Amino acid sequence: MPRKVSVQWLGRTEYGAALDLQRRAAEKCARGEGETLFLLEHEPVFTLGRNARRQDVIWSQERCAAEGIRIYETDRGGMVTYHGPGQLVGYPILDLSPDRCDVKRYVTDLEESILLALADLGVRAGRSSDPQRVTSVWVGNDKIAAIGVHLSRWVTTHGFALNVTTNLGDFSGIVPCGILDGGVTSIERVLGRSVPLEQVARAYLPRFAEVFGRELVTFVEPS
Numbered sequence: 001m002p003r004k005v006s007v008q009w010l011g012r013t014e015y016g017a018a019l020d021l022q023r024r025a026a027e028k029c030a031r032g033e034g035e036t037l038f039l040l041e042h043e044p045v046f047t048l049g050r051n052a053r054r055q056d057v058i059w060s061q062e063r064c065a066a067e068g069i070r071i072y073e074t075d076r077g078g079m080v081t082y083h084g085p086g087q088l089v090g091y092p093i094l095d096l097s098p099d100r101c102d103v104k105r106y107v108t109d110l111e112e113s114i115l116l117a118l119a120d121l122g123v124r125a126g127r128s129s130d131p132q133r134v135t136s137v138w139v140g141n142d143k144i145a146a147i148g149v150h151l152s153r154w155v156t157t158h159g160f161a162l163n164v165t166t167n168l169g170d171f172s173g174i175v176p177c178g179i180l181d182g183g184v185t186s187i188e189r190v191l192g193r194s195v196p197l198e199q200v201a202r203a204y205l206p207r208f209a210e211v212f213g214r215e216l217v218t219f220v221e222p223s
Contacts, residue, residue, distance in 0.1 A: 111136075
């Protein structure tokens with residue numbers, strides 16, 4: 001029987017609050033009390049992963065404050081990225097033991113679930129063969145989704161961020177994931193039309209369930 005994952009739509013959520021929700025869900029998961037997939041969008045924030053360089057935040061603290069963008073250092077993998085309204089963020093809290101204890105496989109599976117959902121929406125995307133562009137999803141030379149994860153005793157936190165109708169101008173305040181020779185894009189830009197965030201969430205869920213072999217329960221639709 002597939003494991004059941006409780007899917008929770010959080011709507012617009014401040015980054016620090018989401019960190020706390022993940023921590024508590026991970027503690028429950030580690031105790032064998034179930035897995036969770038949080039779907040949400042964040043208030044504007046730059047987050048620095050474990051491999052981040054402070055100089056990859058180009059804007060000054062004063063400029064960030066003026067733009068309403070907070071800065072967080074986190075324990076996820078990766079470098080610097082941006083989260084904000086119009087971006088679908090997914091935080092899977094899963095126990096990968098005993099049969100999926102492979103970090104590379106987990107990241108590849110996250111990529112695959114995003115690629116399949118994008119294809120369902122009419123967006124042709126792919127992985128990059130460039131070793132400097134690992135753990136991301138690309139449309140040509142532009143990144144459309146970023147992935148950064150943390151694992152503790154095979155329980156996962158953090159996850160992915162998929163640009164739907166994101167204000168791409170806010171990425172100019174950073175060097176996204178340390179990449180200097182590529183841009184960023186969104187589903188809206190690729191398709192030339194706006195796509196509701198909830199439609200993208202609906203498209204993602206069956207692909208997540210398929211790739212990870214999970215049964216999804218208690219999904220609350222965005223209002």
